[in-house]
Amino acid sequence: MNSQQKKMTTFTNQQKYDLFAPEVLLDSYSLYRRMREEDPVHYCESLGYWILTRYDDVEAALRDERLSADRSALFINKLGNLDVNLIQNFIYVNSKMMMETDPPDHTRLRKLANQGFTTRAIESWRSIIQNVTDQLLDKVDNHSSMDIVSDLSVPLPALVIAEMFGVPESERANLIAWARDIGIFWGAPGSSNIEELARKADFATAQFYELMKQLIEERRSQPGTDMISLLTMAYEEQGFNLRELASQCNLILVAAQLTVQDQIPNGVNALLRHPEQMRKLQDNPALINSAVEEIIRFDTSAPFVLRIAKQDLTIGGKNIPTGSVIALGLGAANHDPAKFDSPSVFDITRSPNEHLGFGPGVHFCLGAILARMELTICLATLLRRLPNLRFDLDKQSIPRHTSLVFKGFDSLKVKF
Numbered sequence: 001m002n003s004q005q006k007k008m009t010t011f012t013n014q015q016k017y018d019l020f021a022p023e024v025l026l027d028s029y030s031l032y033r034r035m036r037e038e039d040p041v042h043y044c045e046s047l048g049y050w051i052l053t054r055y056d057d058v059e060a061a062l063r064d065e066r067l068s069a070d071r072s073a074l075f076i077n078k079l080g081n082l083d084v085n086l087i088q089n090f091i092y093v094n095s096k097m098m099m100e101t102d103p104p105d106h107t108r109l110r111k112l113a114n115q116g117f118t119t120r121a122i123e124s125w126r127s128i129i130q131n132v133t134d135q136l137l138d139k140v141d142n143h144s145s146m147d148i149v150s151d152l153s154v155p156l157p158a159l160v161i162a163e164m165f166g167v168p169e170s171e172r173a174n175l176i177a178w179a180r181d182i183g184i185f186w187g188a189p190g191s192s193n194i195e196e197l198a199r200k201a202d203f204a205t206a207q208f209y210e211l212m213k214q215l216i217e218e219r220r221s222q223p224g225t226d227m228i229s230l231l232t233m234a235y236e237e238q239g240f241n242l243r244e245l246a247s248q249c250n251l252i253l254v255a256a257q258l259t260v261q262d263q264i265p266n267g268v269n270a271l272l273r274h275p276e277q278m279r280k281l282q283d284n285p286a287l288i289n290s291a292v293e294e295i296i297r298f299d300t301s302a303p304f305v306l307r308i309a310k311q312d313l314t315i316g317g318k319n320i321p322t323g324s325v326i327a328l329g330l331g332a333a334n335h336d337p338a339k340f341d342s343p344s345v346f347d348i349t350r351s352p353n354e355h356l357g358f359g360p361g362v363h364f365c366l367g368a369i370l371a372r373m374e375l376t377i378c379l380a381t382l383l384r385r386l387p388n389l390r391f392d393l394d395k396q397s398i399p400r401h402t403s404l405v406f407k408g409f410d411s412l413k414v415k416f
């Protein structure tokens with residue numbers, strides 16, 4: 001292929017499957033359907049990623065040991081010609097997170113992290129989540145409108161993590177800003193202001209690391225029942241390693257904040273767009289667990305996870321060379337008609353509902369129990385306390401999709 005033809009192909013591909021086009025922001029699932037039907041293992045030239053959109057391919061890839069979760073090279077590549085030292089704190093912490101490691105290292109880190117998720121700890125979360133949800137809704141009680149994002153879905157996971165970690169009041173607002181700055185750089189596919197994003201993410205990582213160091217030292221001498229104490233005790237038994245321990249805490253903060261803050265508005269949006277389903281749930285609150293599973297399937301906040309090919313592979317007849325980045329389309333897989341009957345129908349009673357929202361395989365979401373608890377309590381409380389919930393038609397909702405890996409809203413205004 002000559003360079004002119006190559007340029008044409010690139011242009012056509014970009015036009016055909018532009019994951020960041022404005023209309024895709026409003027409806028990514030039509031694009032995923034076209035990709036699945038026309039080119040289910042697609043090489044996206046503009047991103048330099050292979051994109052999988054079929055359920056079977058995505059599920060198999062999540063379990064494939066020939067794919068690595070170590071994505072440090074991706075973060076460095078994003079910097080282009082900039083100095084790698086710009087993100088030295090970010091890389092120092094990120095490379096020790098279990099989500100960025102493969103077995104056997106991952107197996108060891110995950111086993112240690114599991115100690116923070118004991119049955120007793122999980123039981124204590126329910127009242128924390130209920131109290132935080134009620135406090136946030138108390139603040140808007142006297143109003144007739146609110147922003148689901150800024151009034152509820154952003155502060156909720158941060159306050160829950162703050163309680164679970166035992167973070168002092170004075171530091172709580174920082175948690176939101178740090179998770180945001182880390183998440184923006186994490187998810188950015190490369191952008192003109194990458195230097196600024198990288199600087200902010202590095203600063204946020206350094207600040208969070210300092211706070212964790214201080215809290216871990218405190219809990220080492222005076223352990224409590226919070227998650228940092230539980231993790232510190234587990235690490236004391238297996239050989240104390242501050243860098244590893246603080247890195248897992250950073251991962252838990254970021255993974256818990258960025259996904260839940262987007263999944264709540266995605267869920268509210270789905271319910272308000274399907275009033276008959278919302279009414280069904282209001283008439284029968286026991287359907288909340290199944291409704292939450294459908295909300296995650298229907299519009300997941302984590303539409304893609306990335307992997308790196310450790311060796312040459314063939315997927316769906318396409319040869320994928322070693323070192324390639326593969327974007328596993330969880331959101332696309334969750335709408336594959338080969339797996340789900342009428343996948344574009346939002347049905348809160350859907351059964352079975354084997355969605356890939358929590359990414360099966362060794363990296364299966366460690367926080368799935370917490371996420372489900374936050375979503376069920378938050379949405380059930382919202383519908384009970386504000387039964388007349390409806391879109392604020394005067395104010396535009398602002399979907400955000402500047403990143404491939406996180407999907408949500410910058411703002412979702414409602415009336416009640």
Ligand code: HEM
Pocket residue numbers: 069098099100110251252255256257259260263296300301302305306330356357358359362363364365366367368370371
């Ligand atoms: C709706 C909310 C959530 C969604 C959709 C979600 C989704 C995911 C997905 C898809 C993965 C796999 C990532 C990969 O394979 O690269 C993952 C991993 C992970 N999630 Fe979640 N998550 C959610 C909430 C949470 C919460 C609340 C926590 C808090 C503890 C959490 C902690 C983690 C951790 C620590 C991992 C890494 C596990 C490992 O590498 O072994 N997540 N999550």
